Amino acid sequence: MRDSDALENNPHVSRSALEAIHGQVYGWALSRCDFDHATAEDLMQQAYVELLSGSARFDNKSTLKTFVFSVVQNLARSRFRRLSSRLRIVKQYRQETVNDAAQLTEPVDNGVWRAVRALPARQRDIIELVFCRELTIEQAAAVMGVSTGTGRVHYDRAKKALRSRLRDWSEEDS
Amino acid sequence: MMESDDKLREQLKRAWRRGAGDRRPTFESSWQLAQGRYAAARRRYRRFASVAAITAAIVVGLNALTSKDEPTYIEVADLLESTYWSAPSDVLLPHREFDIYQDMPVLFESTKPAGGALL
Numbered sequence: 065m066r067d068s069d070a071l072e073n074n075p076h077v078s079r080s081a082l083e084a085i086h087g088q089v090y091g092w093a094l095s096r097c098d099f100d101h102a103t104a105e106d107l108m109q110q111a112y113v114e115l116l117s118g119s120a121r122f123d124n125k126s127t128l129k130t131f132v133f134s135v136v137q138n139l140a141r142s143r144f145r146r147l148s149s150r151l152r153i154v155k156q157y158r159q160e161t162v163n164d165a166a167q168l169t170e171p172v173d174n175g176v177w178r179a180v181r182a183l184p185a186r187q188r189d190i191i192e193l194v195f196c197r198e199l200t201i202e203q204a205a206a207v208m209g210v211s212t213g214t215g216r217v218h219y220d221r222a223k224k225a226l227r228s229r230l231r232d233w234s235e236e237d238s
Numbered sequence: 239m240m241e242s243d244d245k246l247r248e249q250l251k252r253a254w255r256r257g258a259g260d261r262r263p264t265f266e267s268s269w270q271l272a273q274g275r276y277a278a279a280r281r282r283y284r285r286f287a288s289v290a291a292i293t294a295a296i297v298v299g300l301n302a303l304t305s306k307d308e309p310t311y312i313e314v315a316d317l318l319e320s321t322y323w324s325a326p327s328d329v330l331l332p333h334r335e336f337d338i339y340q341d342m343p344v345l346f347e348s349t350k351p352a353g354g355a356l357l
Contacts, residue, residue: 112272
């Protein structure tokens with residue numbers, strides 16, 4: 065089956081389907097790059113380029129949303145791997161550069177979100193994917209590249225940690 | 239448990255919306271820019287491919303011009319004028335080889351002395 069607006073190099077992906085999940089993809093890209101809007105936009109465009117060129121080929125083995133989220137995740141990983149190696153080199157000569165970079169990428173900061181950010185990376189990712197991006201645990205685990213069982217464990221631990229943190233903070237406030 | 243999950247979900251969504259703001263680019267603009275980047279990448283690739291093809295053609299052409307596999311013959315005059323001689327290439331070797339069983343050389347014996355030595 066080929067939609068009328070299907071991509072030339074990716075026949076199972078249509079422009080309208082991408083448009084429908086655009087907001088969710090952007091949200092995911094944003095959290096992949098410490099809420100830096102410019103980087104998120106760049107990341108998302110790169111994901112679209114991968115789909116247009118057929119480098120990332122969708123074969124209907126999962127939902128399109130899961131697939132595009134995985135593409136964004138992989139692109140972010142490779143980009144920040146490169147960036148971190150560059151930062152490591154710079155760090156050897158200038159310690160303050162790293163501190164400046166950390167200040168530039170100030171995350172979204174409010175109570176609940178701060179609690180999410182305090183979680184370990186995998187727990188944070190699965191909570192965001194399930195609660196904010198409306199994916200199932202299976203789909204979220206696929207995006208993260210872990211098994212469903214591992215995904216469930218991260219999900220349960222994340223919820224428990226989040227609840228206890230929020231409870232602690234509310235007690236402190238009161 | 240489910241109820242508290244839903245509450246947590248709502249809290250997170252609200253926090254996300256508040257924190258992320260509304261700077262989300264439209265799909266149209268992102269798509270246009272992505273298409274532009276894809277077209278630029280294709281142009282770069284085509285340019286690189288054509289340069290590589292031209293370079294390969296030049297290398298093959300030059301190779302064809304410089305290599306000479308034709309047999310060279312020994313000029314008798316050169317051979318006589320010089321004490322230096324190098325072996326000719328294999329292409330000059332005779333195709334017919336000496337077969338010891340077929341081409342038995344004619345041996346001759348003589349008992350006649352010639353100047354104190356046997357012939």
